[in-house]
Amino acid sequence: MKALVAIKRVIDHNIRPRIKPDGSGVETENVKMSINPFDEIAVEEALRLKTQGIVTEIVAVTIGHGHAQDVLRHALAMGADRAILVDSTAQLQPLAVSKILKAVYEREQPQLVLLGKQAIDDDAGQVGQMLAALLDIGQGTFASKLEISGNEAIVTREVDTGSETVALQLPAVITTDLRLNEPRFVKLPNLMMAKKKPIETIQATDLGIDTAPHLKVTNLAEPPARKPGIKVNSVAELVEKLRSVGAI
Amino acid sequence: MSILILAEHDGQQLRKAARQTISAAQAWGLPVHLLLVGDDTAAAAASAAKVAGVARVIRVDAPHLAHPLAEDVAALVVSLARDYKIVVAPHTTFAKNILPRAAALLDVAVVADVIGIKAPATYARPIYAGSVLATVENTDALQVVTVRATSFDAADDGGNAEITSLPAPAANGKSRWVSEVRNESDQPDLASAPVVVSGGRSLGEQFHQLLTPLAQKLEGAVGATRAAVDAGYAPNDWQVGQTGTIVAPGLYIAAGISGAAQHLAGMKDSKIIVAINHDPDAAIFSVADYGLVADLFEALPALTAAISK
Numbered sequence: 274m275k276a277l278v279a280i281k282r283v284i285d286h287n288i289r290p291r292i293k294p295d296g297s298g299v300e301t302e303n304v305k306m307s308i309n310p311f312d313e314i315a316v317e318e319a320l321r322l323k324t325q326g327i328v329t330e331i332v333a334v335t336i337g338h339g340h341a342q343d344v345l346r347h348a349l350a351m352g353a354d355r356a357i358l359v360d361s362t363a364q365l366q367p368l369a370v371s372k373i374l375k376a377v378y379e380r381e382q383p384q385l386v387l388l389g390k391q392a393i394d395d396d397a398g399q400v401g402q403m404l405a406a407l408l409d410i411g412q413g414t415f416a417s418k419l420e421i422s423g424n425e426a427i428v429t430r431e432v433d434t435g436s437e438t439v440a441l442q443l444p445a446v447i448t449t450d451l452r453l454n455e456p457r458f459v460k461l462p463n464l465m466m467a468k469k470k471p472i473e474t475i476q477a478t479d480l481g482i483d484t485a486p487h488l489k490v491t492n493l494a495e496p497p498a499r500k501p502g503i504k505v506n507s508v509a510e511l512v513e514k515l516r517s518v519g520a521i
Numbered sequence: 522m523s524i525l526i527l528a529e530h531d532g533q534q535l536r537k538a539a540r541q542t543i544s545a546a547q548a549w550g551l552p553v554h555l556l557l558v559g560d561d562t563a564a565a566a567a568s569a570a571k572v573a574g575v576a577r578v579i580r581v582d583a584p585h586l587a588h589p590l591a592e593d594v595a596a597l598v599v600s601l602a603r604d605y606k607i608v609v610a611p612h613t614t615f616a617k618n619i620l621p622r623a624a625a626l627l628d629v630a631v632v633a634d635v636i637g638i639k640a641p642a643t644y645a646r647p648i649y650a651g652s653v654l655a656t657v658e659n660t661d662a663l664q665v666v667t668v669r670a671t672s673f674d675a676a677d678d679g680g681n682a683e684i685t686s687l688p689a690p691a692a693n694g695k696s697r698w699v700s701e702v703r704n705e706s707d708q709p710d711l712a713s714a715p716v717v718v719s720g721g722r723s724l725g726e727q728f729h730q731l732l733t734p735l736a737q738k739l740e741g742a743v744g745a746t747r748a749a750v751d752a753g754y755a756p757n758d759w760q761v762g763q764t765g766t767i768v769a770p771g772l773y774i775a776a777g778i779s780g781a782a783q784h785l786a787g788m789k790d791s792k793i794i795v796a797i798n799h800d801p802d803a804a805i806f807s808v809a810d811y812g813l814v815a816d817l818f819e820a821l822p823a824l825t826a827a828i829s830k
Contacts, residue, residue: 284649286782286783289652289782290649290652290653292653299648299649299653366630367621367630367631368624368625368628368629368630371625390764391764393649393650393763394648394649395648396633396634396647396648396649396650396763397631397633398617398621398633399621399624399631399633400621401621402591402617402618402619402621402622402625403621403622403624403625404625405622406595406621406622406623406625406626407625407626409695410695411592411693411695411696412591412592412618412622412696413696414591414614414617414618415614415618417757427699430614430618431614431757431758432614432615432701432758433613433614433615433712433758433766434701434703434704434758435701435702435703435704435705435756435757435758436701436702436704436757437588437698437700437701437702438698438699438700438701439590439696439697439698439699440696440697440699441695441696442694442695442696445695445696450764451747451751451764452750452751452757487629487630487659487660487661488630488632488657488658488659488660489657489658489660490655490656490657490658491643491656491657491658492655492656493653493654493655493656494653494654494656495652495653495654496647496651496652496653496654499789499794499808499810502794502806502808502809502810502811502812503810503811503812504806504811504812504813504814505811505812505813506813507813508813508815508820508823508824508827509827511795511811511813511824512824512827512828514811515772515793515795515811518793520771520772520792520793521739521772521828
């Protein structure tokens with residue numbers, strides 16, 4: 274079966290984001306960018322299903338412009354078979370992204386769609402659920418375990434009370450959580466080889482999709498800093514301080 | 522027009538996050554309706570009807586809703602949504618699974634993880650693991666919102682809402698519930714515990730031995746970093762952080778936690794933060810009210826002993 278893996282390019286998780294001086298957004302120029310870590314887990318899971326002989330072709334897709342290709346190269350270097358760039362310079366919100374991915378899904382007709390449970394930039398965590406809704410297919414969010422059994426995906430999901438297992442008829446959308454797998458390191462020769470794999474480009478504007486934002490970001494600010502604390506020298510002093518403020 | 526809250530319950534009563542959402546919803550100044558789904562919501566509905574600020578409790582009971590699936594509950598929310606101006610729920614795994622699905626079917630956006638409602642369609646929400654606060658205006662006529670429960674006080678009892686019942690849509694044919702594993706423990710609910718004692722991977726095999734007695738003394742819950750969970754020292758639902766549980770207790774004790782941004786995102790709104798770490802340069806000290814540079818394996822038992830005195 275074919276797996277479609279949707280990935281996003283985000284500011285690397287080790288970098289502290291900076292708000293642009295004019296407040297119009299977060300600075301991404303000359304900042305280290307990487308594949309969203311949850312999406313990397315999605316690519317890895319597709320690769321493991323391919324090793325098991327369940328998935329036969331892995332198609333990576335991202336939406337963006339210019340350097341957005343870098344994350345597709347990363348997915349190709351990990352082992353994805355081919356990649357699609359939906360070229361767009363627009364600021365896309367989750368609903369618009371879902372509509373674009375729906376168009377890609379309809380072209381590719383995969384049995385499995387894998388993507389991260391959230392992107393670490395806007396922390397929205399919506400695209401998988403929205404895509405499944407628009408496609409009218411089942412969803413397995415926050416997956417920590419995935420098995421394909423016949424025509425079903427058996428998904429163990431991390432939930433607030435522990436974990437839950439659901440069975441989804443294929444095709445289905447799976448969003449990946451941290452403990453699903455540990456993505457492989459990409460070796461330099463693989464990265465070089467990935468440069469030779471073709472990336473197909475689709476113009477987002479050719480898809481005829483309304484991608485106008487529903488949400489307007491009117492302000493970005495640093496969160497208020499906590500007032501500086503103090504160092505204590507011993508457990509006894511710590512207990513005394515905590516008692517004096519009524520914390521214990 | 523009214524507000525619909527997708528309210529999580531345990532079969533007997535509302536979860537605390539639902540009460541916190543009821544209190545958040547008062548900002549809109551519209552009647553608040555609760556939607557309770559399950560196989561038998563009678564007891565939970567009776568208890569929910571007593572919460573102050575609730576005008577109506579809507580019960581939707583069906584055998585297939587005993588373990589609600591996103592596909593089913595989203596369809597239900599969509600069928601009700603046209604009568605509402607706002608659909609809101611706490612930002613829990615339950616609602617995060619359902620509301621985006623419902624919103625897409627309604628062709629509207631979701632404003633996720635809201636920590637403040639500034640005007641009827643203007644919200645404050647953290648992005649980049651809380652490193653940036655965004656003010657967001659939602660232009661949709663129907664607002665779908667998830668709120669960070671810990672940013673709002675829990676609504677108390679004092680109401681007398683009417684209880685109505687609606688039939689459930691038929692079960693969807695695309696997904697089915699198989700099983701669940703509840704990480705049962707005696708400890709209080711992490712998200713709402715008044716005290717949280719969290720540990721990092723460096724506690725190793727002694728994770729429980731060092732933290733649990735301290736948490737019990739303080740009548741608190743034990744939390745963990747992602748690394749400690751990945752290493753198998755703590756169950757997944759103990760993870761505090763950007764992608765785990767967000768906590769804001771009165772007292773947060775971080776033991777052997779370096780203070781990665783992803784962890785800080787889940788606890789830096791705690792009232793008092795104590796950091797104990799052997800590394801004086803650990804980032805956790807930058808958010809701590811009280812920092813102690815010490816060997817954990819000595820300091821934690823000493824702290825536990827000192828508190829009992």
